[in-house]
Each structure stands twice: as C-alpha cells, then as structure tokens.
Amino acid sequence: MRVYPDQLSRHLNPLHACYLIFGDDPWLLETSKDQIRQAAKRQGFEERVQLIQETGFNWGDLTQEWQAMSLFSSRRIIELTLPSAKPGADGSAALQSLLQTPSPDVLLILEGPKLASEQTNSKWFKTLDSLGIYLPCTTPExxxxxxxxxxxxxxxxxxxxxxxxxxxxxxxxxxxxxxxxxxxxxxxxxxxxxxxxxxxxxxFEDQSRFTVFQLTDALLNNRQDSAQHMLAQLNGEGTAMPILLWALFKELQLLLSLKSEQAQGSPLNSLFGKHRIWDKRKPLYQTALQRLSLAQIEHMLAFASKLELNLKQLGHEDWTGLSHLCLLFDPKAHSHLAHINLD
Known part of the structure; x- marks a missing residue:
C-alpha cells in the first residue's frame, strides 16, 4: 500500500510485515527508517540485521536470517538495501517466498533508489506492496x-x-x-x-538545490521568479551550460511540434499520447501552449540556437543570454525583449 512519508505515523501500530522505502531524498529516507525503528523498538523488536545486495550477494543469507532464532530478543528487524532496486530472479523469488509466510517476530525493511514503473509493476514489488507499506521518498516541490x-x-x-x-x-x-x-x-x-x-x-546561506528539469517545469508554468533563482543556483553549482541548453531545446522543440500540429487541427489529448507526455506534465504544456504563440516559440528556438553556436564556436558561456531566453517564456516579457539580439 502506497503511503507518503508524512502519513507514516498512522501505519506503525501495529506494524506491517514489511516497509518498502525507495526514493532520492536522503532526509525522507533516513527519517522514515528512524520512525519505523522507533515504533518497532516499542513493540519489542530489539535486534537489527543489515544486509546489502552487493556483487556476489547470496539470497540464502536473507532466508537464513529470516528463519534464525534471535540471540537477544524474540523479535528482529532485517534491513535490506537494494542499490539498484532490482533483486533479480533469485531475489524476487526469495522475497515472495518469505513474505508468503510472514513471521510476527520478523520485520523486513527494504531500501533503495527511486523506483521506475518497471520496478513497481514487477511481481516481487506487487507481492510485497500488498502485504506491507510502500513509502516513495521523493523530494517535495x-x-x-x-x-x-x-x-x-x-x-x-x-x-x-x-x-x-x-x-x-x-x-x-x-x-x-x-x-x-x-x-x-x-x-x-x-x-x-x-x-x-x-x-x-x-x-544562513542559500542552500537550495535544483535540477535542470525543475527549471524547465518552472518555465513551462511561467514561474519566472523561481526560474531565475534556479538558474542562478545552477550556475553557482557549476552546472554545465550544454546540459541546460539541451533541456531548453528539448522543451522548445516539443512545444513547437505541439503548437504546429495543434494549428493543423490535431486534438491536444491525442498529441499528448503521440508525444508520450505523462499525465502529471500535461497541465504544464497546456498552459505554455495557451500562453505562447507559434512565432514566439520559433523566436526562442532561434535565440537558443545562437547561444549554442556561440558556446560551441567561441567557447562563450553566456549566462545573461540564457537568463534572457528564460524570460522569453513570459509573453509579456517577450513583447519587450524579443528585439534584443546576441552580439
């Protein structure tokens, strides 16, 4: 059962057979584990066994730990880290077999990176999810x-x-x-x-951390203050400009395709399916398409091409020009800035 970290406290008494803690946010991962450990300790789980699925890992070790009698208490926690979130055929079989006969004296905690649909749709995950709690620990935005x-x-x-x-x-x-x-x-x-x-x-100093994908989402949604702040942070952290240009080109080319095909009469929902745009991101593109004209998108692509040309031929990292390009996602700013060309 999927439960978000801020709801975890409601699902700790009584404890479930297993907890699946997967994500990319270190704070959420650690605090979620700590909450489970503290609740387990109050319910008599005094011993912890930690395993990591490294090269050469023997899944028989997990089975032995599961079946072994505890030396110090009647109840134990087994924490298993899956660095790639892929237990493989042997691991999948072992996990499903153990959880088919859960022990009230053993609590299993699985930990790993953010899961893709490939993992959440796998048989081993669905089996454990049906018997326990899945905590997606991704950084809130x-x-x-x-x-x-x-x-x-x-x-x-x-x-x-x-x-x-x-x-x-x-x-x-x-x-x-x-x-x-x-x-x-x-x-x-x-x-x-x-x-x-x-x-x-x-x-305090400025401690925010952003990705190029968060920047493009902010631009599609026309959150200019956030976008300019993110751009400054990415610059300060030494993010390579080719990566930023790649991300902006990708979004602008997709917007151009959607706008052009929409102008030819194609329904937007069918275009979303054609271009494999996730449901979560559809509102971002919808609002950007409503806001920007075809001519404005074409102008931004031409401006981005000039930035890339200056970077590749002259080695000129024009962060001011990149900031200018980001501002052009706002049609009001576009009307005042579009006449400005790069030297």
Missing part, C-alpha cells in the same frame, strides 16, 4: 515543499514572521536535510523569540 516546511516549523515550535518563512522557502527548496538542520539551529538560537527575514539572513 512547490506547494508540497511549503507544506512540508510549515510542518517542520510547527514541529520545532519556531516563531517565524511571514517574511522569514518566505525566505526559508526560497533558500532551502529542494534540500530538506539542510532545511531541517537550519530549523534545529534556529530552535537553539531563538527558541521562542519572533524571527524576521532580516535576522534570518544573518544565520
């Missing part, structure tokens, strides 16, 4: 991140002014671990005193 941050502010009983909250949203989006550490520090420094943005700025 946008409004989800704001809700997470508000919950942690309440957890630490911090008295933050609205401008300080807004600053934390900007500073730490995409980096839950740094955000949580920042709030622990604030609890020590100012446990009850109201904190405004001015005071907060003395404590």
């Amino acid at each position: 946008g409004d989800q991140f704001r809700r997470w941050l508000d919950s942690r502010i309440a957890h630490f009983k911090l008295n933050l002014q609205p401008d300080a909250r807004a600053m934390l949203y900007s500073l730490y989006e995409g980096n839950l671990l740094a955000a949580d550490q920042a709030m622990q520090l604030l609890q020590l420094l100012s446990p009850s005193k109201p904190i405004g943005a001015d005071e907060l700025s003395h404590y």
Whole structure:
C-alpha cells in the first residue's frame, strides 16, 4: 500500500510485515527508517540485521536470517538495501517466498533508489506492496515543499514572521536535510523569540538545490521568479551550460511540434499520447501552449540556437543570454525583449 512519508505515523501500530522505502531524498529516507525503528523498538523488536545486495550477494543469507532464532530478543528487524532496486530472479523469488509466510517476530525493511514503473509493476514489488507499506521518498516541490516546511516549523515550535518563512522557502527548496538542520539551529538560537527575514539572513546561506528539469517545469508554468533563482543556483553549482541548453531545446522543440500540429487541427489529448507526455506534465504544456504563440516559440528556438553556436564556436558561456531566453517564456516579457539580439 502506497503511503507518503508524512502519513507514516498512522501505519506503525501495529506494524506491517514489511516497509518498502525507495526514493532520492536522503532526509525522507533516513527519517522514515528512524520512525519505523522507533515504533518497532516499542513493540519489542530489539535486534537489527543489515544486509546489502552487493556483487556476489547470496539470497540464502536473507532466508537464513529470516528463519534464525534471535540471540537477544524474540523479535528482529532485517534491513535490506537494494542499490539498484532490482533483486533479480533469485531475489524476487526469495522475497515472495518469505513474505508468503510472514513471521510476527520478523520485520523486513527494504531500501533503495527511486523506483521506475518497471520496478513497481514487477511481481516481487506487487507481492510485497500488498502485504506491507510502500513509502516513495521523493523530494517535495512547490506547494508540497511549503507544506512540508510549515510542518517542520510547527514541529520545532519556531516563531517565524511571514517574511522569514518566505525566505526559508526560497533558500532551502529542494534540500530538506539542510532545511531541517537550519530549523534545529534556529530552535537553539531563538527558541521562542519572533524571527524576521532580516535576522534570518544573518544565520544562513542559500542552500537550495535544483535540477535542470525543475527549471524547465518552472518555465513551462511561467514561474519566472523561481526560474531565475534556479538558474542562478545552477550556475553557482557549476552546472554545465550544454546540459541546460539541451533541456531548453528539448522543451522548445516539443512545444513547437505541439503548437504546429495543434494549428493543423490535431486534438491536444491525442498529441499528448503521440508525444508520450505523462499525465502529471500535461497541465504544464497546456498552459505554455495557451500562453505562447507559434512565432514566439520559433523566436526562442532561434535565440537558443545562437547561444549554442556561440558556446560551441567561441567557447562563450553566456549566462545573461540564457537568463534572457528564460524570460522569453513570459509573453509579456517577450513583447519587450524579443528585439534584443546576441552580439
């Protein structure tokens, strides 16, 4: 059963036979494991066995641990890390076999990276999911991140002014671990005193972390303030400009195809299917297509081509030009900036 990390506390008493903790956010992974361990300890699980599916791993070791009597207590936790989230044929068979006869004295925790549909549709995963809890630990974004941050502010009983909250949203989006550490520090420094943005700025540096995909999503949704902040962070972190140009070209070429085919009478839903656009991303493209004209998209592609040409032929990394290109995703800015050419 899929359960999000903020709902985990409702599914710990009684414990389920297994917990599947997969994702790419270190803070969510660790806090989820800690919650399960603490609940297990309260219910008599005193011993922990840790296994990692490394090269040469013997799945018989898992079976032996499952069947072995504990030396120190009547109940034990077996934590198994799957670095690639692919147990293989032997592992799949072992996991399904063990969970077909779950033991009330053994709790299984599986951990690994973010799962693709290939893994969640596999037989071993579906078997374990039906008997336990699946926790997708992916970093929350946008409004989800704001809700997470508000919950942690309440957890630490911090008295933050609205401008300080807004600053934390900007500073730490995409980096839950740094955000949580920042709030622990604030609890020590100012446990009850109201904190405004001015005071907060003395404590912290900008710790947000972004990907090129988050940048393109912000541009498609015309969140220019967020997009410009992300671009500055990606620049500061040393992100290679060819990667950013690749991502922008990809989105602009897709927008051009969708806009052109839409102008020829093709229904947008059929185009989404043709271009294999996920349901989650359809609203992003829909709002961008409503906002931007075909001529504007063509102009942005030409501008991006010039940026790429300057980079490849002259070695010129034009971050100002890249920022300009991002601004052109806003048609209002486009009307004022489109006449500007690269030297």
